[in-house]
Amino acid sequence: MKKIVTTTLLLASFFAFSQSKTIDQKVDALLKQMTLEEKIGQLNQYNDDSKATGPITVDNDKASQIRNGQVGSLLNCLGTERTRSWQKLAMESRLKIPLLFGQDVIHGYKTTFPVPLGEAASWDLEAIQKAARIAAVEASASGIHWTFAPMVDIARDPRWGRVMEGAGEDPYLGSLIAKARVIGFQGEKLGGIDAVMACVKHFAAYGAAVGGRDYNSVDMSERMLWEIYLPPFKAALDAGAATFMNSFNDLNGIPATGNKYLQRDILKGKWGFKGFVVSDWGSIGEMQNHGYAKDGKEAAYLAITAGSDMDMESRCYKNNLEALLKEKRIDIQLVDDAVKRILRKKFELGLFDDPYRFCNPEREKAALNNPEHTKAAREIGAKSIVLLKNDSNVLPLSKDTKTIAFIGPLVKEYKQNMGFWDVDLPGVDYEKLVVSQWDGLQNKVGKNTKLLYAKGCEIEGDNKDGFAEAVKIASQADVVIMSIGEKRDMSGEAKSRSNIHVPGVQEELVKAIQATGKPVVVLINTGRPLIFNYTADNVPAILYTWWLGTEAGNSIADVLFGDVNPGGKLPMTFPREVGQIPIYYNHFNTGRPAKNDTDLNYTSAYIDLSISPKFPFGFGLSYTTFQYSDLKLSKKKMKNNETIEVTANITNTGKYGGEEVVQLYLRDKFGSVVRPIKELKGFEKIKLNVGETKTVKFVIDNQKLSFYNDKLEFKSEPGDFDVMIGSSSEDIRLKEDFELLN
Ligand code: GLC
Numbered sequence: 001m002k003k004i005v006t007t008t009l010l011l012a013s014f015f016a017f018s019q020s021k022t023i024d025q026k027v028d029a030l031l032k033q034m035t036l037e038e039k040i041g042q043l044n045q046y047n048d049d050s051k052a053t054g055p056i057t058v059d060n061d062k063a064s065q066i067r068n069g070q071v072g073s074l075l076n077c078l079g080t081e082r083t084r085s086w087q088k089l090a091m092e093s094r095l096k097i098p099l100l101f102g103q104d105v106i107h108g109y110k111t112t113f114p115v116p117l118g119e120a121a122s123w124d125l126e127a128i129q130k131a132a133r134i135a136a137v138e139a140s141a142s143g144i145h146w147t148f149a150p151m152v153d154i155a156r157d158p159r160w161g162r163v164m165e166g167a168g169e170d171p172y173l174g175s176l177i178a179k180a181r182v183i184g185f186q187g188e189k190l191g192g193i194d195a196v197m198a199c200v201k202h203f204a205a206y207g208a209a210v211g212g213r214d215y216n217s218v219d220m221s222e223r224m225l226w227e228i229y230l231p232p233f234k235a236a237l238d239a240g241a242a243t244f245m246n247s248f249n250d251l252n253g254i255p256a257t258g259n260k261y262l263q264r265d266i267l268k269g270k271w272g273f274k275g276f277v278v279s280d281w282g283s284i285g286e287m288q289n290h291g292y293a294k295d296g297k298e299a300a301y302l303a304i305t306a307g308s309d310m311d312m313e314s315r316c317y318k319n320n321l322e323a324l325l326k327e328k329r330i331d332i333q334l335v336d337d338a339v340k341r342i343l344r345k346k347f348e349l350g351l352f353d354d355p356y357r358f359c360n361p362e363r364e365k366a367a368l369n370n371p372e373h374t375k376a377a378r379e380i381g382a383k384s385i386v387l388l389k390n391d392s393n394v395l396p397l398s399k400d401t402k403t404i405a406f407i408g409p410l411v412k413e414y415k416q417n418m419g420f421w422d423v424d425l426p427g428v429d430y431e432k433l434v435v436s437q438w439d440g441l442q443n444k445v446g447k448n449t450k451l452l453y454a455k456g457c458e459i460e461g462d463n464k465d466g467f468a469e470a471v472k473i474a475s476q477a478d479v480v481i482m483s484i485g486e487k488r489d490m491s492g493e494a495k496s497r498s499n500i501h502v503p504g505v506q507e508e509l510v511k512a513i514q515a516t517g518k519p520v521v522v523l524i525n526t527g528r529p530l531i532f533n534y535t536a537d538n539v540p541a542i543l544y545t546w547w548l549g550t551e552a553g554n555s556i557a558d559v560l561f562g563d564v565n566p567g568g569k570l571p572m573t574f575p576r577e578v579g580q581i582p583i584y585y586n587h588f589n590t591g592r593p594a595k596n597d598t599d600l601n602y603t604s605a606y607i608d609l610s611i612s613p614k615f616p617f618g619f620g621l622s623y624t625t626f627q628y629s630d631l632k633l634s635k636k637k638m639k640n641n642e643t644i645e646v647t648a649n650i651t652n653t654g655k656y657g658g659e660e661v662v663q664l665y666l667r668d669k670f671g672s673v674v675r676p677i678k679e680l681k682g683f684e685k686i687k688l689n690v691g692e693t694k695t696v697k698f699v700i701d702n703q704k705l706s707f708y709n710d711k712l713e714f715k716s717e718p719g720d721f722d723v724m725i726g727s728s729s730e731d732i733r734l735k736e737d738f739e740l741l742n
Helices: 002-033 036-042 062-065 080-090 118-119 124-141 162-163 173-185 222-229 231-238 259-271 296-306 316-327 332-348 361-367 370-384 439-446 466-477 504-513 534-537 550-561
Strands: 044-047 073-074 100-103 199-203 243-246 276-278 386-390 403-407 449-454 479-485 520-525 542-546 627-632 642-652 658-668 679-689 691-698 719-726 732-740
Touching: 036 044, 036 316, 036 332, 044 276, 062 080, 080 466, 100 332, 118 124, 118 162, 118 370, 124 370, 162 222, 173 222, 173 231, 173 679, 199 231, 222 231, 222 439, 243 259, 259 296, 259 642, 276 332, 276 361, 296 332, 316 449, 403 439, 403 466, 439 449, 439 520, 439 550, 449 466, 466 504, 479 504, 504 520, 504 534, 542 550, 627 658, 627 691, 627 719, 627 732, 642 658, 642 679, 642 719, 642 732, 679 691
Parallel strands: 044 073, 073 100, 199 243, 243 276, 403 449, 403 479, 479 520, 520 542
Antiparallel strands: 386 542, 627 642, 642 691, 658 679, 658 719, 719 732
């Protein structure tokens, strides 16, 4: 038997080698036939004429450029019909090199899932991967080869609108989610009819923009870059991500698009990345605004030498690479390398065998109307909801409640529930595609329950004319549900806010409703951590509902009425005030840590505000309670090459079955550089029936104890460590210590 297995493995690896060798041979053979203009054409990506996701340049000869082989890819081109029409033009070109169609399929194509930060709050890697898989099935059925996702930017500043697009503040959680999303998008392997290329973005450190202001500068130590911001990119690369996208920001004085250290030394060098890098929209040309390139030609020179392979929308490559070659400022090898990287992906996707393989209208129709996709969206929507408060167990509501008032500016909204970065499909009737929160409530309650509605106020503005009506219907109800928050386009790209309070007079409306004395449940809809201190301090029940996508109303109703017990945990720290930002859980201790909020005697604290967050990283309640016990370590001393097994028992001590994310935090007590007071190094999301106990197990190895020292060596150091098991980064239930020996 062993002999057969070995032979099979040998044949398989030979076939794989010969297969990949075949692709490389095909790429080399094609490259030899290409003119310089055709080579440069492959590095050129244009936006389709439909919707733009950046400042557009209009050119009227796109069709002839494609016919002449001067375009390698289009973005924002949707549907089998439209992509087929452009691909046909490419098939009229001399070498018939197919176009790549790229799209921001960030949290779903037609079936839309929670915004990624909301999805991250589920801490459910399987569900997150499944959502990306469904997005890929729908997108690939609609002519899309390539999604500009996952966005893996670590973000510690909720003023930055793009926090909605990532997985929050933690490198460990962010790395696992990045991997899940890449595998979801790319499926078993590229070339599958329902696989799309992932594009890991934005490389790198875009989330650390000064002031949380989008596109702003980033300046940080290399150690911080390697310790906090790079891990999710490496995790995505290790998961097989086909492409990367660079970022708009300058990093330590050098724009990412022209940053050789990032793209050549790290990505293509140390990490050995064989895919290709696409610039973010116009970022090559924007090096002129940065004051890093004096003109488009200089920008093209800096970008191609720094390892940017494809030029999204700036036209710097198209307009300047030939001159740079003629002037011998660059070698053709730079261009050939970029072209080969792109061609290799087109071969791997099977586009040379059949350029129209993703353009099957029947398949598109079936994929975009699959009830299994809808069901999955409803499930992960409910899993993404975080229960922030539930005093006197106002929740779950009874389906027999006689009268329910549903109040707020988001109750009857449809498209708002999609959040930012939905794929704006043409001709969609959002009242059919999206389950509003009002629809969800109607779908859930029995015919004996009377539903009352009032908008109360707008999302923005100071008009309170609707308060009286809202108070009136609240007074007639047994329980009041309120739905407040941002507009969906108040978080997202170029949506930084200097003030992240719930906008307008919505919290005043909450106060007016609260004054009726009725039990109130508040839903908060947004793509970022918001500040809502009045609501948090005065309302008995709060659900953070993010933007949950096409099944929003049903997901929310499932949780409101207990068909789903909420188990979400915050992937970002929630500040009390903007003045606390940046605030994150894995901070250093400083030389003068404050013991508590009153310890202000020469300590690192504010004299006017607590330094603790409003809601900590990893926080989320349940309708039930969980008891943590019996923390055990397999040993108290470990050598570098050993491991420690950590076990603990978790018991459901409440009245509802539910899921709990059991979190493992470690603290390296002393180091050659200061170390965070705690770091997430493991978690397990477990389901427990009432009264049930499960043992969770974590394995501590040298990798979990290692960090980048001041020489940028990734290694552990002997010494004392704390092991903490908790229900959040601040709700530590069990603690032990151990020693790492030399
Ligand atoms: C945008 C975004 C990027 C997106 C690209 C194409 O400016 O920064 O994330 O993928 O352009 O839409």
